[in-house]
Amino acid sequence: MKLRIGVAVAGVVVPLVLVNTPSAAQLETARLEVEQPDATPYYWQVPGAGERRLKLAGFDVEHGAGGAVQVVGDQSVADRLAGLGYRPVRHDTVYKEVLPRVQDVGVQTFYGGYRTAAEHSRRLTDVAAAYPALTQVYDIGDSWRKTQGQGGHDIRAVCITRKQAGDCALSPNSAKPRFALIAQLHARELATGELAWRWIDHLTRGYGSDAEVTSIMDTTELWVVPVANPDGVDIVASGGNQPLMQRKNANNPTGCSGATGGVDLNRNSTFKWGGAGTSRCGETYQGPSAGSEPETKALEAWFRQLFPDQRGPGDTDPAPVTTRGVMITVHSYGNLIMPPWGWTWNANPNAAGLRALGQKMAAFNGYTVRAEGDTTGTTDDFTYGNLGIASYTFELGSSSGNCGGFFPQYSCVDSLFWPRNKGALLTAARAAKAPYAS
Numbered sequence: 001m002k003l004r005i006g007v008a009v010a011g012v013v014v015p016l017v018l019v020n021t022p023s024a025a026q027l028e029t030a031r032l033e034v035e036q037p038d039a040t041p042y043y044w045q046v047p048g049a050g051e052r053r054l055k056l057a058g059f060d061v062e063h064g065a066g067g068a069v070q071v072v073g074d075q076s077v078a079d080r081l082a083g084l085g086y087r088p089v090r091h092d093t094v095y096k097e098v099l100p101r102v103q104d105v106g107v108q109t110f111y112g113g114y115r116t117a118a119e120h121s122r123r124l125t126d127v128a129a130a131y132p133a134l135t136q137v138y139d140i141g142d143s144w145r146k147t148q149g150q151g152g153h154d155i156r157a158v159c160i161t162r163k164q165a166g167d168c169a170l171s172p173n174s175a176k177p178r179f180a181l182i183a184q185l186h187a188r189e190l191a192t193g194e195l196a197w198r199w200i201d202h203l204t205r206g207y208g209s210d211a212e213v214t215s216i217m218d219t220t221e222l223w224v225v226p227v228a229n230p231d232g233v234d235i236v237a238s239g240g241n242q243p244l245m246q247r248k249n250a251n252n253p254t255g256c257s258g259a260t261g262g263v264d265l266n267r268n269s270t271f272k273w274g275g276a277g278t279s280r281c282g283e284t285y286q287g288p289s290a291g292s293e294p295e296t297k298a299l300e301a302w303f304r305q306l307f308p309d310q311r312g313p314g315d316t317d318p319a320p321v322t323t324r325g326v327m328i329t330v331h332s333y334g335n336l337i338m339p340p341w342g343w344t345w346n347a348n349p350n351a352a353g354l355r356a357l358g359q360k361m362a363a364f365n366g367y368t369v370r371a372e373g374d375t376t377g378t379t380d381d382f383t384y385g386n387l388g389i390a391s392y393t394f395e396l397g398s399s400s401g402n403c404g405g406f407f408p409q410y411s412c413v414d415s416l417f418w419p420r421n422k423g424a425l426l427t428a429a430r431a432a433k434a435p436y437a438s
């Protein structure tokens with residue numbers, strides 16, 4: 001007897017001809033193949049591929065190992081790459097083994113310890129209550145879902161300093177210089193929000209006992225937004241021990257399925273917006289207009305409240321040596337410190353000063369300092385371009401191993417990311433009074 005069974009391989013039904021009567025085990029194998037194509041996500045190295053071309057073709061492109069372009073996706077994505085003539089090489093798994101750990105009762109976490117968006121917010125409330133003389137928390141705007149009446153979150157910022165009269169006000173003319181750090185603008189970059197918390201904890205717990213922290217907090221305002229894209233973090237966390245790969249916000253354009261909806265908040269900023277990602281379902285979709293998203297609006301309004309405009313309007317106008325203020329937006333992955341510009345490969349007019357401070361920070365985390373002019377609408381182009389403050393994108397971690405990629409094991413936050421970056425963040429804080437004078 002001949003039996004024909006259709007087996008789905010990467011979306012194509014291939015007729016399978018079995019000469020003899022199949023055993024129950026063979027039928028079971030065929031059934032599993034039909035129902036379960038390999039949807040395990042991997043990082044694929046794509047030798048010889050151009051980053052821009054792959055992005056235009058709709059692939060999820062990241063910084064690869066050794067300069068090679070890397071694409072994130074399952075076997076069907078690799079098949080698509082192969083169909084275009086590329087030879088994708090499987091580099092590493094996206095999901096790492098989730099290790100059991102002892103955890104405080106009632107704390108909402110996922111994937112071995114990472115906090116949910118609600119947990120981040122609750123923690124911020126707790127820290128403000130515990131350290132009233134050192135902190136001030138602000139609601140700086142709503143996430144997209146909140147603006148739609150679909151749940152969502154407030155976006156919250158904390159100012160940390162030894163508060164004197166007039167400190168931590170939402171006014172750009174502050175007595176103390178300011179260092180602003182934001183994290184998890186890209187929701188799936190899990191370690192970034194946790195790094196923000198190690199920073200908050202180091203400051204609040206260290207005041208009065210750690211001489212360096214005390215000195216910095218007596219003279220500087222340290223502002224932190226631990227989760228800039230809380231809706232996205234809700235989507236990521238909904239996957240539990242297999243977090244969803246949501247990068248963008250939750251503003252779902254119709255016609256996009258799965259985790260591909262949303263706007264890339266690091267392509268949506270108003271400075272030189274446009275041209276980054278025009279495909280609505282692409283991972284780098286820039287949005288329908290400059291600053292269209294509520295998260296972008298909230299962050300940009302907040303930055304303008306923290307820092308006066310200290311740079312001229314021309315592309316080649318340098319910010320003066322008297323400029324105050326540093327901003328770091330924390331992403332993953334790539335082991336990079338990236339100053340502006342993103343919108344052009346031309347050097348920005350403060351390139352030397354930005355590079356000098358970048359190298360001082362790199363002395364601690366070992367990252368490569370490098371500008372890449374292939375993206376528009378980034379946060380750091382906005383804060384440097386509009387306000388003149390020294391601005392950087394950090395890309396935490398490597399592309400492989402248990403501490404690599406978007407979903408490193410939770411223990412890597414304390415074993416790797418925080419110890420490597422602590423000195424870098426302290427350096428940024430000390431530089432806030434004159435970042436271009438170093």
Ligand SMILES: [Zn+2]
Pocket residue numbers: 186189266331332
């Ligand atoms: Zn990112």
